[in-house]
Amino acid sequence: ARSRNTLEFRTMIGCIILRITALARSVCGISLMLAVSIFPTAALAQDTTDGIEMSFVLVEIFSALILLFSGVAIWIIARNQTRRIRELKREAEKLRDADFGEPLRVQPGELGELAAVFNDMRDKLKATTISRDYVDSILASMNDAIIVTGCDGKIKRVNKATSHMLGYEEHELIGMTVDFVVNTRKSGTLVDQKPSGVPREAFFESKFGESIPVSFTCSFLGGTEAETGDRIYAAQNITERRRAEKRIRYLARIDALTKIPNRMQFQHLLQRCIARARRGAKPLCIFYIDIDAFKEINDTFGHLAGDTTLETVAERLSAALPDDTIIGRLAGDEFAVILDGLGPDEHGQKKTDALAKRLLSRLADPFFVQGHEVFMTASLGIAYYPKDAPNVIDLIRNADAALYHAKKSGGNVYSYYEPAMNEAAVERLMTKSKLKRSFERDELLVHYQPKYNLETGEVFGAEALVRWELPERGMILPSDFIPIAEETNLIIEIGEWVLDKVCEDFRIWQRSVSSPGRVSVNLSLKQLRQPNFTRRISSILRSYEVSPTSLELEITETTLMENPERTIRLLDQLYALGLHLAIDDFGTGYSSLSALQQFPISTLKIDKSFVRHVSSNPDDATIVSTIVQMGRNLNMDVVAEGVESEDQLAFLQKLGCTYVQGLLFGDPMSSDSYLELLLAQAEGTDTHRALFA
Ligand code: C2E
Ligand code: MG
Ligand code: MG
Numbered sequence: 147a148r149s150r151n152t153l154e155f156r157t158m159i160g161c162i163i164l165r166i167t168a169l170a171r172s173v174c175g176i177s178l179m180l181a182v183s184i185f186p187t188a189a190l191a192q193d194t195t196d197g198i199e200m201s202f203v204l205v206e207i208f209s210a211l212i213l214l215f216s217g218v219a220i221w222i223i224a225r226n227q228t229r230r231i232r233e234l235k236r237e238a239e240k241l242r243d244a245d246f247g248e249p250l251r252v253q254p255g256e257l258g259e260l261a262a263v264f265n266d267m268r269d270k271l272k273a274t275t276i277s278r279d280y281v282d283s284i285l286a287s288m289n290d291a292i293i294v295t296g297c298d299g300k301i302k303r304v305n306k307a308t309s310h311m312l313g314y315e316e317h318e319l320i321g322m323t324v325d326f327v328v329n330t331r332k333s334g335t336l337v338d339q340k341p342s343g344v345p346r347e348a349f350f351e352s353k354f355g356e357s358i359p360v361s362f363t364c365s366f367l368g369g370t371e372a373e374t375g376d377r378i379y380a381a382q383n384i385t386e387r388r389r390a391e392k393r394i395r396y397l398a399r400i401d402a403l404t405k406i407p408n409r410m411q412f413q414h415l416l417q418r419c420i421a422r423a424r425r426g427a428k429p430l431c432i433f434y435i436d437i438d439a440f441k442e443i444n445d446t447f448g449h450l451a452g453d454t455t456l457e458t459v460a461e462r463l464s465a466a467l468p469d470d471t472i473i474g475r476l477a478g479d480e481f482a483v484i485l486d487g488l489g490p491d492e493h494g495q496k497k498t499d500a501l502a503k504r505l506l507s508r509l510a511d512p513f514f515v516q517g518h519e520v521f522m523t524a525s526l527g528i529a530y531y532p533k534d535a536p537n538v539i540d541l542i543r544n545a546d547a548a549l550y551h552a553k554k555s556g557g558n559v560y561s562y563y564e565p566a567m568n569e570a571a572v573e574r575l576m577t578k579s580k581l582k583r584s585f586e587r588d589e590l591l592v593h594y595q596p597k598y599n600l601e602t603g604e605v606f607g608a609e610a611l612v613r614w615e616l617p618e619r620g621m622i623l624p625s626d627f628i629p630i631a632e633e634t635n636l637i638i639e640i641g642e643w644v645l646d647k648v649c650e651d652f653r654i655w656q657r658s659v660s661s662p663g664r665v666s667v668n669l670s671l672k673q674l675r676q677p678n679f680t681r682r683i684s685s686i687l688r689s690y691e692v693s694p695t696s697l698e699l700e701i702t703e704t705t706l707m708e709n710p711e712r713t714i715r716l717l718d719q720l721y722a723l724g725l726h727l728a729i730d731d732f733g734t735g736y737s738s739l740s741a742l743q744q745f746p747i748s749t750l751k752i753d754k755s756f757v758r759h760v761s762s763n764p765d766d767a768t769i770v771s772t773i774v775q776m777g778r779n780l781n782m783d784v785v786a787e788g789v790e791s792e793d794q795l796a797f798l799q800k801l802g803c804t805y806v807q808g809l810l811f812g813d814p815m816s817s818d819s820y821l822e823l824l825l826a827q828a829e830g831t832d833t834h835r836a837l838f839a
Contacts, residue, residue: 304316364379527549606805
């Protein structure tokens with residue numbers, strides 16, 4: 147375009163010069179004609195010869211003068227025109243060098259018109275150049291690599307980002323085909339691909355041989371092939387994105403903490419193992435492993451210790467099993483293992499037994515976390531393919547049922563799956579819906595277990611224990627349905643109902659006896675977590691006109707330690723109301739006494755598992771006597787639960803324990819029976835006092 151402009155300009159200048167020469171010529175001609183035609187006529191008017199000669203001389207002088215004047219005039223005009231033409235030439239040269247300067251002065255005349263045309267041209271050229279520079283600077287500042295090729299695939303232009311990405315200078319790429327920068331082994335050729343504008347992925351190859359994953363689009367320049375046939379490639383380096391995707395995929399499959407497959411990946415691997423076993427008509431075995439009381443380790447030593455425990459389990463499993471064994475973490479503290487080729491035949495079962503024992507014993511080795519020695523055990527459920535289940539889901543579910551069975555038998559054991567176990571799971575589900583229905587029909591009961599003062603033998607109060615009576619099954623104990631209720635929010639409703647019932651009964655007892663004693667109610671974690679718990683309790687107490695000092699709330703160690711800071715605040719509120727607070731099942735958790743001392747607790751309840759063997763097992767005797775001692779030092783009441791024999795009673799009496807409760811004094815009783823007991827005591831006709839003598 148620039149050369150075309152210059153050509154046009156030169157042609158124009160040529161035309162102007164020709165026109166000026168023609169003009170000068172006509173001026174000269176006209177002057178001569180005037181001199182000859184006017185002056186000779188005036189001279190011939192004189193009638194002497196001298197006069198005629200003189201006239202000729204004059205004519206010649208005049209002619210010469212006129213010629214001289216004409217020449218000067220022509221010279222001045224020509225000089226002026228030349229100056230303006232030079233000026234135009236100078237401006238044209240500046241324009242050629244993209245220096246737009248100031249517009250030319252526009253004077254009348256043809257050169258003026260030319261200057262106006264020239265100015266117009268200058269303005270247009272200036273606008274075009276500015277927009278071209280603008281596009282250039284946009285291209286240069288783009289992060290995407292831009293490559294423009296002709297229809298033959300040869301590179302015509304690239305931007306800075308392309309050089310930056312590939313390490314080539316622009317001149318090294320111009321004229322090469324676009325495939326020169328493509329890793330055609332991995333991506334195929336780009337030259338043959340039809341531009342579609344749709345993003346695709348490919349690998350470019352840098353000057354240094356590095357393969358760079360890119361996402362690119364290829365379109366025709368100007369939108370259609372018809373316009374120029376040129377193509378524009380816009381490519382983006384996606385190395386980072388690829389890396390992030392890889393990480394996400396890894397995280398989706400591998401458990402971040404233990405670096406072993408997670409549930410999804412484990413199921414996927416199990417699926418493959420089952421398919422292989424099916425093809426080879428071989429069995430396989432899975433172990434489902436769960437840490438016993440993991441929550442307590444977490445609660446007591448903190449989540450960091452919990453994490454260390456899980457890592458330890460994963461390490462111990464890998465160390466104890468053959469190298470190619472697949473180990474997965476299926477959930478919180480649940481692990482599973484695939485043992486290829488292990489079957490339920492006699493030899494296989496022997497091997498399974500040995501392996502399960504070895505794993506449990508390895509897992510039970512104590513270990514240290516933050517200077518604390520942690521004792522951990524695990525339970526294990528075993529299921530075989532194809533004997534116990536033909537597919538992934540059922541095999542895992544059945545191993546889980548066996549695990550549940552192992553847990554129920556106290557932990558630190560392994561169980562083989564049996565069909566009856568699944569029936570237990572179904573039964574559990576049925577129980578859940580039946581319980582809800584019974585609760586809604588008001589079919590739950592509250593029984594009371596009296597607590598006795600060890601020194602005087604008097605009834606000091608009672609513990610309220612919920613009961614569920616089913617016509618076809620008789621009385622169901624809380625241990626069989628409270629855990630089920632705790633899986634849902636039903637426990638909150640049941641808990642609140644128990645509180646309400648206790649207060650209702652208390653009001654009735656109060657009408658007959660002056661002091662019905664202190665009644666304790668068990669609380670579940672879910673109840674404590676309710677935001678308006680304190681308000682609910684005080685409103686129940688108010689509506690039955692029961693003094694808060696008559697009520698004691700039993701909270702287990704584990705529940706207390708679940709969120710200690712929040713619990714302390716809540717218990718302080720309850721304590722401020724006048725309620726008594728007791729730690730239930732003391733000794734079964736991991737809490738240190740200094741941790742428990744933060745809570746406004748007035749009673750320790752020794753768990754019945756220690757009381758049971760107190761007169762036969764020296765360890766249990768030491769535990770119980772230590773707790774009693776500790777309670778006394780801290781000015782707390784100590785209640786021993788589960789007293790079944792006179793030996794236990796005597797032992798506890800000797801230790802100086804404050805209160806006892808247990809089957810020795812009969813089963814937990816109805817509200818009416820408890821009132822009768824209180825009345826008999828007031829009359830002095832109660833039968834148990836002799837036991838304490
Ligand atoms: P817990 O609070 O430790 O209650 C004491 C349990 O020991 C009661 O079992 C009681 O019947 C039983 N027991 C009492 N004396 C003896 C004895 O001499 N020998 C034996 N072997 N057991 C004895 P129960 O009623 O089955 O309650 C079990 C657990 O259920 C309770 O343990 C408590 O944690 C929970 N529970 C009971 N009622 C409620 C309730 O209303 N709400 C909540 N959240 N939990 C409750
Ligand atoms: Mg209790
Ligand atoms: Mg208890």
